[in-house]
Amino acid sequence: MAEIDTKTAVPADPKFISIEGIARRYPKREGGVTTIFENLWLQVPRGEFVCIIGHSGCGKTSVLNILAGLEAPSEGAVIVDGQAISGPSLDRAVIFQGHALLPWRSVLGNVAYAVSSRWRKAGKTEVEERSRRFIELVGLKGSEQKKPAELSGGMRQRVGIARALSIEPKILLMDEPFSALDALTRGTLQDEVRRICLSTGQTVVMITHDVDEAIYLADKIVLMTNGPEAMVAEVVDNPLPKDRARDSIHRHEDYYTVRNHLVDFLVSRSRTFRDDKPAGYDTRRPPTVRLGSAAKVADAANTIPFPAAANGRD
Amino acid sequence: MKSLGVRAGILSVVLFLAFCLVWQIAVTPSASSGPALDPEYAKLMGITTAGSQSAMPGPLEVMQKLWVALSDPFYDNGPNDKGLGLQLLYSIGRVAIGYGLAVLVAVPLGFLIGMSPLAYRALDPFIQVLKPISPLAWMPLALYTIKDSNLSAIFVIFICSVWPMLLNTAFGVGSVRKEWLNVARTLEVGAWRRAFTVILPAAAPTILTGMRISIGIAWLVIVAAEMLVGGTGIGYFVWNEWNNLSISNVIVGILMIGVVGMVLDLILARLQRRVTFPE
Ligand SMILES: Nc1ncnc2c1ncn2[C@@H]1O[C@H](COP(=O)(O)OP(=O)(O)OP(=O)(O)O)[C@@H](O)[C@H]1O
Numbered sequence: 001m002a003e004i005d006t007k008t009a010v011p012a013d014p015k016f017i018s019i020e021g022i023a024r025r026y027p028k029r030e031g032g033v034t035t036i037f038e039n040l041w042l043q044v045p046r047g048e049f050v051c052i053i054g055h056s057g058c059g060k061t062s063v064l065n066i067l068a069g070l071e072a073p074s075e076g077a078v079i080v081d082g083q084a085i086s087g088p089s090l091d092r093a094v095i096f097q098g099h100a101l102l103p104w105r106s107v108l109g110n111v112a113y114a115v116s117s118r119w120r121k122a123g124k125t126e127v128e129e130r131s132r133r134f135i136e137l138v139g140l141k142g143s144e145q146k147k148p149a150e151l152s153g154g155m156r157q158r159v160g161i162a163r164a165l166s167i168e169p170k171i172l173l174m175d176e177p178f179s180a181l182d183a184l185t186r187g188t189l190q191d192e193v194r195r196i197c198l199s200t201g202q203t204v205v206m207i208t209h210d211v212d213e214a215i216y217l218a219d220k221i222v223l224m225t226n227g228p229e230a231m232v233a234e235v236v237d238n239p240l241p242k243d244r245a246r247d248s249i250h251r252h253e254d255y256y257t258v259r260n261h262l263v264d265f266l267v268s269r270s271r272t273f274r275d276d277k278p279a280g281y282d283t284r285r286p287p288t289v290r291l292g293s294a295a296k297v298a299d300a301a302n303t304i305p306f307p308a309a310a311n312g313r314d
Numbered sequence: 315m316k317s318l319g320v321r322a323g324i325l326s327v328v329l330f331l332a333f334c335l336v337w338q339i340a341v342t343p344s345a346s347s348g349p350a351l352d353p354e355y356a357k358l359m360g361i362t363t364a365g366s367q368s369a370m371p372g373p374l375e376v377m378q379k380l381w382v383a384l385s386d387p388f389y390d391n392g393p394n395d396k397g398l399g400l401q402l403l404y405s406i407g408r409v410a411i412g413y414g415l416a417v418l419v420a421v422p423l424g425f426l427i428g429m430s431p432l433a434y435r436a437l438d439p440f441i442q443v444l445k446p447i448s449p450l451a452w453m454p455l456a457l458y459t460i461k462d463s464n465l466s467a468i469f470v471i472f473i474c475s476v477w478p479m480l481l482n483t484a485f486g487v488g489s490v491r492k493e494w495l496n497v498a499r500t501l502e503v504g505a506w507r508r509a510f511t512v513i514l515p516a517a518a519p520t521i522l523t524g525m526r527i528s529i530g531i532a533w534l535v536i537v538a539a540e541m542l543v544g545g546t547g548i549g550y551f552v553w554n555e556w557n558n559l560s561i562s563n564v565i566v567g568i569l570m571i572g573v574v575g576m577v578l579d580l581i582l583a584r585l586q587r588r589v590t591f592p593e
Pocket residue numbers: 026027036055056057058059060061062063227
């Protein structure tokens with residue numbers, strides 16, 4: 001593990017999203033409260049693609065729902081662009097895990113619903129024209145009049161993406177958007193989301209279970225420990241270049257360093273981290289980890305065996 | 315090989331003809347002995363019918379009566395002699411008013427109840443007690459308080475069709491999927507727009523199911539109510555023909571009650587299909 005300089009320019013607004021000490025607690029059935037997480041701090045700079053990974057049940061969806069404003073945190077606050085959020089907003093679009101399309105509306109109707117909510121005074125033709133543009137962007141031209149029930153899982157998720165992007169949100173929030181799809185479809189959609197987000201400089205927070213997805217898409221990968229009382233263990237700076245390509249990414253010298261680090265975390269450190277915190281760990285400023293370096297190529301290459309890691313992935 | 319629909323149609327016609335045949339045979343008096351009428355019944359039916367002829371009309375006679383009734387359905391010769399169509403219109407009119415009022419009350423109220431779990435819980439016991447009351451049990455109360463037989467009939471239609479719609483609306487509204495509501499929330503959709511663009515379409519199939527149950531009940535009830543209050547309507551028509559000892563006309567009335575009930579149900583079924591969405 002070595003520190004290297006990231007070549008990317010320092011983002012203008014490193015605290016674009018600032019999660020400040022949020023907690024999520026639920027009352028236990030037998031009395032008392034369960035703390036899913038508490039005192040959680042995290043910052044997302046403007047224009048970055050951040051993935052959160054962690055085991056099932058650690059509270060990722062809860063974090064995302066709080067970011068979306070759909071749930072209020074039990075404690076703490078989320079500041080977006082200098083303002084504490086107080087509820088859902090058109091500035092933060094959500095792509096839901098279960099696509100959440102309105103089944104009685106056509107593809108066009110679903111996207112137009114979002115567009116006309118964003119621009120209340122827009123005329124019908126304007127709304128339709130814009131909706132069609134985004135439907136085309138996600139490759140669904142020709143399916144505008146179909147109902148969600150007539151679409152495949154991948155197509156539905158595309159509509160969800162079109163709907164979210166069509167309102168030009170400041171922030172895109174995604175909760176395991178591709179986890180229900182087959183590998184091939186997932187790959188294509190990842191490519192598309194990456195292309196779109198890169199070209200518009202979209203700020204994205206995405207939750208995933210999939211290590212490879214995180215490496216392919218993210219600028220930063222946030223590692224959450226197991227719940228209850230989950231915390232942000234560290235933020236991994238993705239050393240892969242911005243112009244990475246799916247078919248050659250695994251040949252990059254740092255690919256397996258990052259991958260092994262993430263898998264290693266999920267397999268063991270997510271469990272043990274709490275009792276084995278690095279010296280100087282501060283929940284307010286989770287450490288940023290930079291991996292990989294030209295000097296370490298020799299041993300960081302794909303030859304490092306991680307048998308436990310390979311078997312233990314979830 | 316014909317389609318299932320055609321074959322089912324043929325079978326229906328065959329069954330109908332077989333039924334008419336059996337009916338005709340059953341009412342044809344046997345030559346040897348006249349039908350042994352119960353003396354009480356004979357008296358009730360009028361002595362004249364006691365003889366070799368059965369009091370029960372055959373299918374041909376009923377069809378002939380039906381033809382007569384349908385060829386001039388809207389004549390009006392005073393209170394005791396109105397055309398079948400006219401009587402049906404009276405009944406349909408009452409159902410339309412009572413049922414329409416019930417829709418106007420039940421759907422918005424059910425909407426509010428469905429939106430609030432508290433209201434749902436609090437009102438549920440009342441609804442559960444009021445729902446199973448036979449509509450006709452309301453009749454004396456209605457006649458006493460309203461003092462108008464026509465309005466009482468409408469009230470009874472109202473009171474019996476309101477519950478299924480109220481419950482179904484509340485249930486449908488209460489069980490709209492949270493993710494759809496969340497979509498509306500993230501799009502900052504206002505309460506009114508949310509009600510009409512998310513909750514109503516999502517709950518519409520359930521609401522229509524309630525409306526369909528209600529129209530069935532309303533049509534069942536109006537016949538009974540009109541028999542009680544008299545004056546006009548298909549229920550009164552049937553009762554009046556019974557008093558006139560015209561069993562053929564009674565059967566004609568019964569047939570038309572069935573046909574109109576079916577048509578009402580078909581209309582609601584069509585509406586229901588229009589708002590149902592596949593998931
Ligand atoms: N309404 C609730 N009442 C009580 N506990 C809840 C409630 N909602 C969620 N939890 C608990 O909060 C924890 C975090 O849930 P959350 O959905 O955020 O997990 P997650 O990290 O998104 O998991 P997954 O990866 O499986 O989606 C879980 O342990 C869950 O049991």
